[in-house]
Amino acid sequence: MALTGIQIYKLLPQTNCKDCGYPTCLAFAMKLAAKQEEPEKCPHLSDEAKDTLMAAARPPVQLVALKSDGYQAQAGGETVMHRHEKRFFNKPGLLLRVYDSEPADAIKAKVAEAEAFVVDYVGMDLVVDGFVVQADGGDFAAAVSAVRASSKRPLVLAGAPEALKAGLAQLGEDETPMLCCANADNWEAMAALAKAHHAALAVEAGTVDDMVALVQKVEGAGVESVVLAPKQRTMHGMVIANTVIRRMALKKNFRPFGYPILSFPGDVGDPDREAALAATAIAKYGGFIVLDHFDPAAWYPLLVMRENLYTDPQKPIQVTAGPVRDQQPRPRRPGADDDQLQHHVLRRRQRG
Numbered sequence: 001m002a003l004t005g006i007q008i009y010k011l012l013p014q015t016n017c018k019d020c021g022y023p024t025c026l027a028f029a030m031k032l033a034a035k036q037e038e039p040e041k042c043p044h045l046s047d048e049a050k051d052t053l054m055a056a057a058r059p060p061v062q063l064v065a066l067k068s069d070g071y072q073a074q075a076g077g078e079t080v081m082h083r084h085e086k087r088f089f090n091k092p093g094l095l096l097r098v099y100d101s102e103p104a105d106a107i108k109a110k111v112a113e114a115e116a117f118v119v120d121y122v123g124m125d126l127v128v129d130g131f132v133v134q135a136d137g138g139d140f141a142a143a144v145s146a147v148r149a150s151s152k153r154p155l156v157l158a159g160a161p162e163a164l165k166a167g168l169a170q171l172g173e174d175e176t177p178m179l180c181c182a183n184a185d186n187w188e189a190m191a192a193l194a195k196a197h198h199a200a201l202a203v204e205a206g207t208v209d210d211m212v213a214l215v216q217k218v219e220g221a222g223v224e225s226v227v228l229a230p231k232q233r234t235m236h237g238m239v240i241a242n243t244v245i246r247r248m249a250l251k252k253n254f255r256p257f258g259y260p261i262l263s264f265p266g267d268v269g270d271p272d273r274e275a276a277l278a279a280t281a282i283a284k285y286g287g288f289i290v291l292d293h294f295d296p297a298a299w300y301p302l303l304v305m306r307e308n309l310y311t312d313p314q315k316p317i318q319v320t321a322g323p324v325r326d327q328q329p330r331p332r333r334p335g336a337d338d339d340q341l342q343h344h345v346l347r348r349r350q351r352g
């Protein structure tokens with residue numbers, strides 16, 4: 001629970017020694033209350049006061065970042081249920097999934113196509129944030145290696161612990177992937193893997209009680225970056241599950257639900273329903289969103305929608321007047337023409 005400035009002041013030594021860089025303890029307390037300073041800046045805190053302040057300073061939804069080779073996809077850190085209350089901060093990562101049962105060349109081609117996709121939207125480059133490698137009875141290590149041949153973006157590795165172990169061996173030591181998903185049967189092995197590789201760990205459950213029990217188990221095993229993966233796959237189920245999780249984290253400060261949410265629109269199979277579910281997940285608290293199909297005509301509006309939801313509503317999107325920015329040709333997928341996007345839109349209209 002957030003503390004007021006006066007509550008924080010009562011925990012400080014109240015000597016006004018200025019070692020924190022502020023003239024008085026009260027001034028420092030006010031900065032802590034506004035989350036503009038860290039408790040460690042006061043070297044004279046008792047251990048008990050430090051623990052209390054650190055717990056209070058923890059955001060209601062923990063930030064979880066997937067990293068690799070300078071790329072980063074991060075989610076969490078949100079403080080409000082609705083954008084108009086303040087703003088949303090960390091836009092959800094949109095991730096494209098491949099299966100280890102696909103031929104390596106097909107995986108490479110699919111990832112390369114998504115990797116090359118860049119849309120210039122009012123001065124911002126909209127891109128695919130990362131990839132998911134799903135164990136599906138094939139050679140998991142080879143599939144991870146095939147993805148890495150086409151992209152260095154962050155990865156989610158999904159499957160049983162043995163498969164994930166082989167996949168993790170293909171990654172660089174400085175990468176922070178996500179492992180998916182711990183459940184009631186495998187959580188000990190998954191938690192051990194996540195700890196050993198400093199990975200985020202997604203936990204999957206179908207009910208509130210099961211989710212809470214799993215989160216507490218993996219937290220107790222020492223996993224620091226947790227992601228919540230509700231089992232619900234329908235639009236109705238996903239909206240309810242995501243809303244309950246976010247509401248309990250923000251309004252009740254319920255710590256087991258204070259993590260980003262992983263959603264799987266790709267599980268529905270149909271590309272159009274997948275896009276509709278992905279849009280719903282963006283609007284309703286999704287933190288990492290997994291799609292199976294890559295079609296620019298679907299990804300472009302999803303990325304634009306995400307951008308518009310996660311900008312500050314008090315600061316309209318603007319471009320600074322000045323010279324046209326560098327228009328170096330961007331990598332295009334083979335066969336793409338200048339009307340690529342329009343072509344995809346028309347094709348989908350004709351299909352529908």
Ligand code: SF4
Pocket residue numbers: 012013014015016017018019020021022023024025028041042043044045
């Ligand atoms: S360092 Fe600590 S005791 Fe000294 S002024 Fe700052 S808050 Fe007060």
